[in-house]
Amino acid sequence: QKEVEQNSGPLSVPEGAIASLNCTYSDRVSQSFFWYRQYSGKSPELIMSIYSNGDKEDGRFTAQLNKASQYVSLLIRDSQPSDSATYLCAVGNYGGSQGNLIFGKGTKLSVKP
C-alpha cells in the first residue's frame, strides 16, 4: 500500500515566521511531487510542483525534495494569516495508473497575527 504521510497538525506559527511543512512517501519510484493549499470548505489549489532533488523557490514558498530519504517539504517564509489553510502533499503514483496522485491527509497551518 503506497502511502504519503503528513503531520496533521495543527501547526501554529506567529505572523512573519517561517512555517515548515513535512511529508514522507513510501514509493521509491515516484518522480513528481506537489503541494496543494486547501482553505476550509474550498477545493485544493496547486501551489508548488517539484521533480528534482534540491530546492525550488516561488515567491515566499520553497519546496525541498530529497528522494534518497523519500522526503519532501514546504517552507513558507514571512507567514501571513491568509496562509492559514490545510496543505496537502501529493505524490505521483508511478507504479499504478499513469497520471494518478497519492495524497496525504494534510497539515493544518494556523498563522496567528
Next chain:
Amino acid sequence: DAMVIQNPRYQVTQFGKPVTLSCSQTLNHNVMYWYQQKSSQAPKLLFHYYDKDFNNEADTPDNFQSRRPNTSFCFLDIRSPGLGDAAMYLCATSRDRYSYEQYFGPGTRLTVT
C-alpha cells in the same frame, strides 16, 4: 481564463434519490478525475478518464457512475445516495496521462437528508 467549473456548488438530495453532478473544463485537458473528500481526509479518487477511456478505482462503489460525453464535460451520477455519501465532490483535470499536475474545480458539496 481557462478553468474547471463544477455545478452545482451545493446540492441537497434525499436518501435514495438519484443525483448528478457536472464538471466542465476550458483547459482542453485530456484527463478528467472525480474525487470524493470528507472532512479532514485526503481526496479519494473515484474514477478517471484518459480521453474516453474510463478507469474505475477498485474500491469505488457501484452506486457511483460517470459519463464523459465529450472532452469538455464529465458527469458523476450517484444512483441511490446514502447518508455516507455526503461529502465534497471534486473534479480535476490534467493535460495528458503523462502529466501528474492536476487542477481542481471548486467542488460540489453534497448533503443527503
